Amino acid sequence: MINYIDTHAHILSKEFEDDFEDVLLRADQANIAKIMIITLDNDETRRAIEFAQRDKNKYMVACGIFPCDTSEVSEAYWQEYETLARSDDVDCVGEIGLDYYWEKDEEKREIQREYFIKQIELAKEINKPFLVHSRDAIQDTFDIMKQHRHKGLMHCYSGTKEMAIEFTKLGYYIALGGAITFKNARHSIEVCETIDENYLLSETDCPYMAPVPKRGQRNEPSNIPYIVKKMAEVKGYDEEKMASIIYNNWMRFLEK
Numbered sequence: 682m683i684n685y686i687d688t689h690a691h692i693l694s695k696e697f698e699d700d701f702e703d704v705l706l707r708a709d710q711a712n713i714a715k716i717m718i719i720t721l722d723n724d725e726t727r728r729a730i731e732f733a734q735r736d737k738n739k740y741m742v743a744c745g746i747f748p749c750d751t752s753e754v755s756e757a758y759w760q761e762y763e764t765l766a767r768s769d770d771v772d773c774v775g776e777i778g779l780d781y782y783w784e785k786d787e788e789k790r791e792i793q794r795e796y797f798i799k800q801i802e803l804a805k806e807i808n809k810p811f812l813v814h815s816r817d818a819i820q821d822t823f824d825i826m827k828q829h830r831h832k833g834l835m836h837c838y839s840g841t842k843e844m845a846i847e848f849t850k851l852g853y854y855i856a857l858g859g860a861i862t863f864k865n866a867r868h869s870i871e872v873c874e875t876i877d878e879n880y881l882l883s884e885t886d887c888p889y890m891a892p893v894p895k896r897g898q899r900n901e902p903s904n905i906p907y908i909v910k911k912m913a914e915v916k917g918y919d920e921e922k923m924a925s926i927i928y929n930n931w932m933r934f935l936e937k
C-alpha cells in the first residue's frame with residue numbers, strides 16, 4: 682500500500698466546515714497517512730490540538746504567526762502563541778516567513794523579517810522544525826535562513842531550481858504542491874528533476890492550489906496522489922517509489 686503525506690493542510694479553515702468528516706474520510710480512502718495541520722491563529726491552534734487527539738499518528742499540528750499578521754501582534758498574543766508552540770501537542774513552527782506580494786510597506790516588511798527571525802529562533806530553542814511561506818521575497822528569505830540555521834522546509838516552493846539547490850545545501854527541504862501539475866509548471870518540474878530527492882516533500886496547501894484535474898476547485902488532502910503522480914513522472918519512478926521517498930523524507934524531517 683502506498684502511504685502519502687500532506688505536509689501543509691489548512692483543514693480547520695472555514696472552507697471545510699460543512700463537510701469536514703467527508704474530507705477526512707476521502708483522505709483515508711486515498712491513503713493519506715499523515716497530515717500536517719497548519720494553523721494561522723491561537724484559537725485555531727487550540728482547535729487543532731484538540732482535533733489531533735483523534736489520531737496522533739496521523740494528524741500533526743503546526744502553529745506560526747503568518748507574515749502578513751506580524752504587524753498586529755500584541756505582547757499578550759505573542760506570550761500565548763509561544764506557550765502553544767512549546768506545548769508537546771505542537772509539532773512544528775509555521776507557517777512563518779515573508780510575503781512581499783501582499784505587503785508593500787517597507788516598515789511592515791521589516792516587522793515581517795523581525796518576526797521571521799524571532800520564530801526561527803523559537804523553533805531552534807524548542808527543537809521543532811519550521812515551515813516557511815515566502816512570496817516575492819525569496820532572496821531575503823534565503824539570507825535569513827542562511828544566517829539563522831535550523832531544520833526547516835520551504836512550503837509551496839515556486840522559485841528557481843538554482844535557488845532550490847542553495848536551500849538544500851543548507852539542509853532545507855522543498856515541498857511541492859498542485860502547481861507542479863499546471864501547464865506552466867516549468868519551475869516546479871525543474872526543481873523536482875534537479876534537487877537531491879532526499880529533500881523533496883509533497884503538500885496540498887488546501888483549500889488552495891488544487892492540482893489538475895481539480896484545478897480551480899477547493900483543494901483537500903485526498904488530492905495528494907495527483908501531485909505525487911506528477912513528481913514520479915518527472916523523476917521517472919513509479920508512484921510507489923516516489924511516495925516512499927517522500928514518506929522517508931518526512932520522517933527524517935520530523936526526527937528530533
Ligand SMILES: [Zn+2]
Binds near residue numbers: 719
Ligand atoms: Zn498555508
